[in-house]
Amino acid sequence: MMIDLSTIRSLELIQNLQNARSKECLYGLLNQTLTPMGARILKSNLLQPLTDPECLELRYDALSELERMEDIFFAVRQALKAFVDVDRVLTAITVIPTRPSIQHSEHSINNVILLKQYIKSISPVYEALGGTTSVMLREILERCSPGKYVDTEALIDDTINEDITYQSQPLDLRNQRTYAVKAGVNGLLDVARQTYKEANADAFQLVTDLGQTHELALEMKYDTARQYYIRVNASDLEERNLPDVFINVFRKKNMIECQTLDLLKWNQKIVDSHHEVLQMSDQGIQQLIDQIRQNMAPLFKISDAIALLDMIASFAQLVTTQDYCKPELTQALAIKNGRHPIREKIYAEKYVPNDAYATKQKRFQIITGCNMSGKSTYIRSLALMAVMAQIGCFVPASYAAFPIFHQLFARVSMDDCIGANISTFAAEMRETAFILRNVDKRSLIIIDELGRGTSTRDGLSIAIAVAEALVDSGAFVFFATHFRDLPKILAERNGVVNLHLSVDMGEADKMTMLYKVAGGAVQEEHYGLALAKVVDLPPDVVRIAEKVCNQLTANIEKRKKNSRTILQARRRKLILSLREQLVQAQEGNMKGRVLATWMKKLQDEFVNRMATLEVDVAAAAEESEDEQEMEGTNSTTPSRASSHDEQSGSMEWKSEPRYEMTGALQSETGEG
Structure with missing residues (x-):
């Protein structure tokens, strides 16, 4: 499905409009993934949903099985937690530098260790999927079979120590690089490691001696920039000054951090010995990487399979905690008790569900109603559910059926674009022109309040003209509007259906939004005046507004004829x-x-x-x-x-x- 940038933004598919860091968007709702690869493939699917019904049915079946088989679901989720960002690792391994350096040698060892951890993580996934029956999960199981990576695993085990695992802390990371290659491969490498080990021991002994000499509780720490440094609690120095032997002193909260000249010398010696170890290890590591490059294709395919499995498992995590249903792929759009997936999660009060039904003879649906009655939320929910259905996820409804849409358009925002010097109405017309140039019968379009950025007469004229063009296109269109004449004018056009959002005005000066879609155009003529009374507009202003409104209505109303x-x-x-x-x-x-x-x-x-x-x-x-x-x-x-x-x-x-x-x-x- 092709989705333009304006639609992605206005429907909040990837990012919340008010707060870019908020998870209150469709991606934030669906992203229960446990791997970086799974998060990337989810975002990619949201930006370009599938249009292949066979592939979608395979995803529905896989999701149904994970939802139904709890033991398999929990085993898969547990196995996915151990995966690293293997796409980045495999890509880095394929790159051959023109000018090798110490930094490249460090990254090469890190990448091999990450690749080792990645390969060790595949086996639990293979075991977790052993009892699956759906076609997609069986394909993932086949891709993760040991025969696909056993040669690469053997190559790594011949060079890298078995007990080496990837560490995230800077000091642990340096130590694992130092001891990554097996002992006995190179005699000089073993000597360099011994020098590195002794230099570290001497640095620790130096700090221990300083603490005893000056009667201070000294703590030795490490970071990449300063190497080893010393920390002491500021409360231990309340009655005396820090001895002059300590340099590079600064305070961080309630701790004082510093170094000494001797410690700086040991830091330099440790760095030199570490670089010597890297240089001696690099030849074996580069030979190993050259051999791994010859078997990269299966590793990339396994990564793709893991990413897809992670996304499907993420959907399963969501649908098992929410009341979602498996959609059907038909020629009609039919939804029973559909809900807006994002708003349903955000707000504590119970969301009012709605039904929707659209076929080629009911393809253009005009939704009217007063302000705050739920028109925008209703049409947005239909678009979001269509996207969810076409990425292989279940949807928030008790029943749902969708045709395969190849394009999604949304004209719902009302923001002026100051940076582009574009007014509200100009932005409306630009986006509408784009829709009219690209629409076809396989499109889904939602339009909210088209033409309200200009005069009433011009806005209604443009809305009617655009509506006529969209009716002729054969696309599925949900058109929310406040123009009361629009549903009257288009009522007899083939394919047009009039709907409205119900409001209870049984009590005087009170409006109750029912948020329910009902058939026919809205009948109440003066919702705006009623709402003005509810929000306590001054009585004299409301009285004059009613008088003017009645006079205008009497002047405009003409005798209705059967044409x-x-x-x-x-x-x-x-x-x-x-x-x-x-x-x-x-x-x-x-x-x-x-x-x-x-x-x-x-x-x-x-x-x-x-x-x-x-x-x-x-x-x-x-x-x-x-x-x-x-x-x-x-x-x-x-x-x-x-x-x-x-x-x-x-x-x-x-x-x-x-x-x-x-x-x-x-x-x-x-x-x-």
Whole structure:
């Protein structure tokens, strides 16, 4: 799935908009990984979700098994804790320096030790996955089989001491580099190690003697910059000064850190002996790395398998603690009790779930409602659940089905871009233009409050034009708006559905947000005024606003008429909806008596709704004739032949009370 940068930012896929360090984003929610490789592949998947249904089904099955088999899940999670960042290590090993140095020799030994730890960590994963049955987990098991890395393990064991493990502390790291190569390989190397060992012992003895001489409790510490240094508690020096033998003195909280000239000399001797050890070890280490480079491909493949396993196990960690469901891949978008994954985790109060259903005949859904009713959260939750489904994760719902989306667009932010000198409206138009240039029928689009950055008339006009273009594109669109005329104007367009977020206004001067999606456009005309009362706007201001609003409404309201064009659009929409249901039945599992009963019910419903439309058309025709007579127009009534031709182009609905569904579908869709 292709996701543009603006959509990534506005949906908070990787980073929270208010606080860049916050985990309140989709990546922060899903990132329960235990390895650096797993975290990277998760981020990569969020930025480019999969579009291969077979691969997604394999991930769903693997996740289901880890969720179901607790013993395997806990064994896998425990095994993953031991892995280092092997991608970085393998990449560093492949690099050959043009000018070798002491630093390169240090890094080479460190990388070999890390690679040794990586190889030792593969076996527990192989053992943990021994009882799995899903195809993906079996493939990971096969990649982690001992035969894939046994040669490399033998090469490392021939050169590196078996008891050497990677350490993170600076002194431990220096010591492990010194004693990494096995003894007996090089006689001079053993002598250099003995010199290093004796110099360290002498440095410790020096500090011990200083403490006894000056009757101070001295503590010897090490860091990379200063090497060995001395620490003494400041409370031991309250009644006397620090002896002059101590130099490089500075205070750190309640401790005093210092050195002596003799200690500096021993530090230099230790460094020299350490470098001598590295130089003598480097030849054997470089020969080992050259041999390892010949078997790098299996190690990279194992790393990829571990990363994928870590991501799936991370999903399992989440879905076992949350009420998530396994999504299905279908041609329709259907969600039962869907929730916003991030908000559900952030807020303590119970999240109000909502349903969603969209097909090609219900692909453009207009969501209206008052401020704070939950429109933005609703459409964002659908986009986030689609992303989660297409990376192989379960979604926060009791049931969910998604088509495979190849593009995701979101126009939801309202921020001015000061750095780019772009206003709110200009940013809206730029992002909308990008959507219109790239949209196709495999896209999912969410748009929130398009056009509110300019005047009402211009904003409504642009919203209508953009909506018309998106309806024609065939994409799945969820369009949240405050323009009350937009759902009225587009109501009869094929593929358009009107929804709204419910609000309880049963009590005077009180609004209760229900956060539930309901069918149809919003009916309450003055939510803004009601909200103004709730937030204690001065009564005189509210009274004048109501007076002005009522006057404007009376001036704008016109007589509503049944348009023949609108009725024709309703008929076409009804027939296309019937066609879609028949196609779904053809591809479904209903058979025999169940299918016959459903078909009879569908036919009766279609006939009744079509008959109702026939009455509306007749009424519209009579009203039109009456208006023409009253206005004294000289318009000529269409001939019977032309009327017959016009009707026969769609269906024989005047002369025949029963409707032949196949013929209607042929006439309206051009298909049999």
